[in-house]
Amino acid sequence: VVAEIEKKITEAFEVFDRESNKTVDVREIGCIVRSLGCFPSEAEVHELLAKVGVEEPGGFVHLEKFLPVMTEVLLDKSYQPIPEDVLLHAFEALDENKCGYITKEDLVKYLTEE
Amino acid sequence: AFKAAVLIQQWYRRYVARLEMRRRCTWRIFQSIEYACEQDQIKLHNFFSYLMDQFTPSSSKERDFISRMFVSGESYKEAELEKYCDYESIEVPDSYTGPRLSFPLLPDHATALLEAFKQKQQLHARYVLNLLHETRKHLKQLPNISHVSTCYSEEVTVCGDLHGQLDDLFLIFYKNGLPSPSKSYVFNGDFVDRGKQSLEILIILFTFLLIYPKEVHLNRGNHEDHMVNLRYGFTKEVMQKYKVHGKKILRMFQNVFCWLPLATLIDQKVLVIHGGISDTTDLDMLEKIQRDKFISVLRMKKRNELSAKPEMQAINGESKSGTDAAGNEAAPRLSLQPQSAQAPSTANRLEFSRWLRQTVQEQMDTCRRLVDISESESEELTCSSMVSLKDVDEPCWTRQEEWKQILDILWSDPMPQEGCRENKVRGGGCYFGPDVTEKFLEKYNLQFLIRSHECKQEGYEFCHNRKVLTIFSASNYYEIGSNRGAYVKLGPDLIPHFVQYQANKTAHLLTMTQRQGIPVVLISRVEESAFRALREKLFAHTSALISAFKAYDGDNTGRITLSNWATAVESVLRLGLPWRMLRPQLVRSTEDGMLEYKSWLDDLAMEQRSQEHIQSSLLEVIYRNRSNLETIFRIIDRDHSGLISFEEFQQTWKLFSSHMNIELTDDGINDLVRSIDFNKDGNIDFNEFLEAFRLVKQCQ
Numbered sequence A: 001v002v003a004e005i006e007k008k009i010t011e012a013f014e015v016f017d018r019e020s021n022k023t024v025d026v027r028e029i030g031c032i033v034r035s036l037g038c039f040p041s042e043a044e045v046h047e048l049l050a051k052v053g054v055e056e057p058g059g060f061v062h063l064e065k066f067l068p069v070m071t072e073v074l075l076d077k078s079y080q081p082i083p084e085d086v087l088l089h090a091f092e093a094l095d096e097n098k099c100g101y102i103t104k105e106d107l108v109k110y111l112t113e114e
Numbered sequence B: 001a002f003k004a005a006v007l008i009q010q011w012y013r014r015y016v017a018r019l020e021m022r023r024r025c026t027w028r029i030f031q032s033i034e035y036a037c038e039q040d041q042i043k044l045h046n047f048f049s050y051l052m053d054q055f056t057p058s059s060s061k062e063r064d065f066i067s068r069m070f071v072s073g074e075s076y077k078e079a080e081l082e083k084y085c086d087y088e089s090i091e092v093p094d095s096y097t098g099p100r101l102s103f104p105l106l107p108d109h110a111t112a113l114l115e116a117f118k119q120k121q122q123l124h125a126r127y128v129l130n131l132l133h134e135t136r137k138h139l140k141q142l143p144n145i146s147h148v149s150t151c152y153s154e155e156v157t158v159c160g161d162l163h164g165q166l167d168d169l170f171l172i173f174y175k176n177g178l179p180s181p182s183k184s185y186v187f188n189g190d191f192v193d194r195g196k197q198s199l200e201i202l203i204i205l206f207t208f209l210l211i212y213p214k215e216v217h218l219n220r221g222n223h224e225d226h227m228v229n230l231r232y233g234f235t236k237e238v239m240q241k242y243k244v245h246g247k248k249i250l251r252m253f254q255n256v257f258c259w260l261p262l263a264t265l266i267d268q269k270v271l272v273i274h275g276g277i278s279d280t281t282d283l284d285m286l287e288k289i290q291r292d293k294f295i296s297v298l299r300m301k302k303r304n305e306l307s308a309k310p311e312m313q314a315i316n317g318e319s320k321s322g323t324d325a326a327g328n329e330a331a332p333r334l335s336l337q338p339q340s341a342q343a344p345s346t347a348n349r350l351e352f353s354r355w356l357r358q359t360v361q362e363q364m365d366t367c368r369r370l371v372d373i374s375e376s377e378s379e380e381l382t383c384s385s386m387v388s389l390k391d392v393d394e395p396c397w398t399r400q401e402e403w404k405q406i407l408d409i410l411w412s413d414p415m416p417q418e419g420c421r422e423n424k425v426r427g428g429g430c431y432f433g434p435d436v437t438e439k440f441l442e443k444y445n446l447q448f449l450i451r452s453h454e455c456k457q458e459g460y461e462f463c464h465n466r467k468v469l470t471i472f473s474a475s476n477y478y479e480i481g482s483n484r485g486a487y488v489k490l491g492p493d494l495i496p497h498f499v500q501y502q503a504n505k506t507a508h509l510l511t512m513t514q515r516q517g518i519p520v521v522l523i524s525r526v527e528e529s530a531f532r533a534l535r536e537k538l539f540a541h542t543s544a545l546i547s548a549f550k551a552y553d554g555d556n557t558g559r560i561t562l563s564n565w566a567t568a569v570e571s572v573l574r575l576g577l578p579w580r581m582l583r584p585q586l587v588r589s590t591e592d593g594m595l596e597y598k599s600w601l602d603d604l605a606m607e608q609r610s611q612e613h614i615q616s617s618l619l620e621v622i623y624r625n626r627s628n629l630e631t632i633f634r635i636i637d638r639d640h641s642g643l644i645s646f647e648e649f650q651q652t653w654k655l656f657s658s659h660m661n662i663e664l665t666d667d668g669i670n671d672l673v674r675s676i677d678f679n680k681d682g683n684i685d686f687n688e689f690l691e692a693f694r695l696v697k698q699c700q
Helices: A002-016 A026-035 A042-052 A063-076 A084-094 A104-112 B002-054 B060-070 B078-084 B107-118 B125-140 B166-176 B198-211 B226-232 B234-241 B246-259 B283-288 B303-308 B310-318 B320-330 B344-359 B361-368 B383-388 B399-411 B434-443 B505-512 B520-540 B542-552 B562-573 B579-586 B597-608 B616-636 B646-659 B666-676 B686-692
Strands: A023-025 A060-062 B145-148 B156-159 B184-187 B216-218 B263-266 B270-272 B420-422 B430-432 B448-451 B460-463 B468-471 B485-490 B496-501 B559-561 B594-596 B643-645 B683-685
Touching (some): A002 A023, A002 A026, A002 A063, A002 B579, A023 A026, A026 A042, A026 B002, A042 A063, A084 A104, A084 B002, A104 B002, B002 B520, B002 B579, B078 B246, B107 B198, B145 B184, B145 B283, B166 B198, B166 B485, B198 B216, B198 B234, B226 B234, B226 B246, B226 B616, B283 B399, B468 B485, B520 B542, B520 B597, B542 B559, B562 B594
Parallel strands (some): B184 B216, B270 B448
Antiparallel strands (some): A023 A060, B420 B430, B460 B468, B485 B496, B643 B683
16 A cells, blocks of 8 residues: 555656656645645645755755655545535635625635735 | 635645646646657658568569658659749639739738738649749758848847647737848748648748848758658648649658758857757768758668669678668667567567678678668769768768768757767657757857757746757647747847747636636646547557556456556556556546456447447557558558559558568458448548548547
8 A cells, every 4th residue: 555655646746847857846845745635734735845854945855755754644644625514614704794705806815814 | 714714725725736737647648649659650660671671572563562662752853853843834823812922022922921821821832832942942052050140130039849830920920020131030940740731831931031031040840851741741731732733842842841951050159950969969060961962861761772782782682681781771770679569570580680780790881871861863872982972172971970960950859867868759869968068068169059849838948057948839739728839039148038829819828827716627628638649549559458457467357456557557558657647537437446447448449449340459450550551651652642552552551560460361451451442443542541440630
């Protein structure tokens, strides 16, 4: 099972590996993690990167370092999605006027505020 | 509320990431299939080598048949060419409403042509031929390496591959302006093939070339080559559009292509070539080569010309494979190793012929210089005349070295690793590393290279520490929405400025929206196209896949794990794709992580199969080899009529199937042939044949 997980991770990694040298831009890690089925928040992605050992934003991540950390994530089933009904509640929480919808501007505002 | 926002953000980012992954996988699929297709070209070459090495014609008919494959086109001296492709006798009827050209051309002619093509009109054959004659006259005076200076016009615009996509050329002219005394252009090759309007592009480019000879510069690309055109669509396009005069027009193009300059130098600092360089690229040699001698960089040797030589006769007599100096040299890098795809028995025969080659090494060296590059009778070189080439004033490099120079310029690709190695994927040229680039730039005191040849998502891409720029001008190359096109402008400061575009509005929306909110439907279109192509490929390898699956299914349960499925598929298809990521799109149903492979393959077959009564294995084989088959047909069909005789078809098929080690009885072939001879007149319209099996490519 572990071998299979590692193969999956390697495949996803290689899709983003532009120069075929087993490294990806650190900014793509979030994308890779998410395309493997996880739902981390931005903060959680940063945590992950810290575990992998990358601090500065302009760096590269090597497959060797990424693989064990990501394997653990998948085995532990970390960063699972919250069920959809909870997601619905989240939208309702933001819908102050209770009108059943949020405008794009409001949504953008909420998502980009820290 | 904050938590809510974070939650939504989590979902949203995951959604975006998934789409990004899908987009990249789609890109990978297209790219790997494109290059695998070019790899087919290698197999085609090996097929021809095999024929030359192994096939002993048993009858004069067969001998003719084979020699026709290699002697493509009679040789024409210049005067004969002019006579044959004469245009003056062609009358233009009064009813013709298209543009009428007169020479010397004027800017008004250019605008008339642009307008006409926008209205989907066609230029009369007489004017096409006239234009080609004038173009040829002009190109002949040009050196191999054109020189452009940014002090005469403020800036130079460099465009990459256009591949018959006229809309992109229109877009470039719209955004950047037409060529003029104050607007210089360099077009970096690959004007034709794949897209449907290669002719129109060439007509427009040649027209501007003649009107503004100082400002418009064209480089030859690897697709400006009639052997490549046979396969990738230009030949077909010309014959379809010009049913009466197509042959003449093609002949002229063949000649014009070989007169195209090989490179352009901007301010002595920036070199523009179509493909790339190798560690042996020598600009001095390139300047001095007689470039018109290299009609096709992929040509096979003339078998009969060699056997005419008394020296070669002896070798021919001694070993069947005497002519594999030919097979060897026509593409020295290609035929050295037997492909692993071939069956052992064939491989053994190649081994044998290789050994024979080695035992007559000395004579081979002499014959090596008889590499047949030109078609012209007057260029036939005997051994003695080869020797006389070694005059004191003449450079004494060999034809083979010259050929390699051109091949490398037109076919090479940059790679991130250092060094320089054979480009096996394309079957020609090299992969060159940043160190090769560095050395080269230093040697010739250049600042950077501009090249094309590879499709890039954003239309352009730097590599090798910004010393190599790839510029690609055919947007939506693989499919609508697949990529942008771009062109680059250089001023006297030689700092590149890029302009990107996409020829289709919805397509523009498609690539743009990666960063905003994405209508999933649009991505799906491109994706579906990629997966359709992929499923076709899988189907074409059904037998091999079954064997591979069985290897993992020891107990013969008919099921394998998804993990093994991925490994098996890659081992057969060798496309280097992320199969585990692609699996959900390719495999519909699984039970507890296991796949029933036979029924999966059956499902694939059902999508593809059109004619039930043809053996499915045969269909599979045809699918896999259809591009090659089509190319071979076109080579046999000398008069470009679209028809070949019953017998020729049977012979082709027999040779092909023996080379590919396909079991097929004579009855099987006869059935096949009979079923496609719709008129029952003994002639096969191979377009119908390919059509009947839905083998004609999607773009048709």
